[in-house]
Amino acid sequence: MWRFANPAIFFDLAAKASPWAAAVSLLLMALGAYLGLFAAPPDYIQGETVRIMYVHVPSAWMAMFCYGVMAVSSASGLIWNHPLAYVAAKATAPIGMVFTAMALITGSIWGKPMWGAWWAWDARMTSVLILLFLYLGYMALWNAIDEPVRAARATAILALAGAVNLPVIKFSVDWWNTLHQPASLMRADAPAIHATMLMPLLLMALGFTVFYIWILLVRMRGEILARRVRSLRQARVQAGHY
Amino acid sequence: MADYLVMEGYAGFIWSAWAIAAMLMLAIWAVSERLLRHQAALLAGLEAAENIDA
Numbered sequence: 001m002w003r004f005a006n007p008a009i010f011f012d013l014a015a016k017a018s019p020w021a022a023a024v025s026l027l028l029m030a031l032g033a034y035l036g037l038f039a040a041p042p043d044y045i046q047g048e049t050v051r052i053m054y055v056h057v058p059s060a061w062m063a064m065f066c067y068g069v070m071a072v073s074s075a076s077g078l079i080w081n082h083p084l085a086y087v088a089a090k091a092t093a094p095i096g097m098v099f100t101a102m103a104l105i106t107g108s109i110w111g112k113p114m115w116g117a118w119w120a121w122d123a124r125m126t127s128v129l130i131l132l133f134l135y136l137g138y139m140a141l142w143n144a145i146d147e148p149v150r151a152a153r154a155t156a157i158l159a160l161a162g163a164v165n166l167p168v169i170k171f172s173v174d175w176w177n178t179l180h181q182p183a184s185l186m187r188a189d190a191p192a193i194h195a196t197m198l199m200p201l202l203l204m205a206l207g208f209t210v211f212y213i214w215i216l217l218v219r220m221r222g223e224i225l226a227r228r229v230r231s232l233r234q235a236r237v238q239a240g241h242y
Numbered sequence: 243m244a245d246y247l248v249m250e251g252y253a254g255f256i257w258s259a260w261a262i263a264a265m266l267m268l269a270i271w272a273v274s275e276r277l278l279r280h281q282a283a284l285l286a287g288l289e290a291a292e293n294i295d296a
Contacts, residue, residue, distance in 0.1 A: 228285055
């Protein structure tokens with residue numbers, strides 16, 4: 001298991017796994033999109049607009065999941081000082097940022113016909129907006145510090161501190177009176193959603209998860225190469241070639 | 243088919259939400275692939291220079 005944590009072995013493995021992840025994610029998303037847009041019934045209250053749910057909810061889940069991965073990878077990096085842990089955290093941030101933006105934009109588009117407003121300073125929406133700023137801050141901090149080891153440690157601390165926002169997002173609809181509806185699927189009792197709607201939702205969620213893995217593998221390979229480029233350049237500078 | 247262009251009058255909201263989501267996913271894929279290719283080209287150039295120096 002640990003031999004896969006070697007950057008060179010991981011690079012080759014990721015190159016082989018990427019096309020498979022791409023194919024599986026595209027297949028799952030195509031099936032989920034077909035069921036969500038054409039086969040699933042309209043909601044009895046929200047009518048056809050419920051079809052926005054099949055992109056909005058999985059992107060919101062992924063926004064939180066990616067931050068969780070970033071926080072766990074950052075903690076692993078700080079504890080074991082493994083370079084791949086920092087690479088995974090750094091590679092996850094832009095993907096998580098995109099999922100968060102997707103959740104906010106699709107939520108806003110869904111909110112207009114249902115609530116009559118594109119935006120409200122409701123606890124759920126505001127905490128997700130803070131998540132977007134955390135992603136942006138994390139990426140800005142990586143770019144602001146030139147020395148990679150210092151940058152990795154500083155960003156890891158930021159990622160861990162920001163993780164406190166995850167339970168706030170999850171329970172915001174229970175802790176405060178919000179315009180946003182409470183959880184329909186991840187509840188203590190059974191999911192309050194019919195199977196005909198649950199199936200496309202789960203397919204899209206699974207498709208988004210595999211899409212994340214695909215893009216993560218691509219970005220991690222890019223970051224491993226960037227580190228090799230950096231060390232080769234440093235070696236050439238020390239050898240007096242520049 | 244016409245139903246999907248109307249969708250109770252909400253087709254504009256529904257299709258634009260899906261289109262924006264698809265575009266964002268396409269964008270992160272394109273940027274990530276470009277980054278990987280860029281770094282691969284940089285590394286190939288540096289390794290070629292190393293071989294010449296050696």
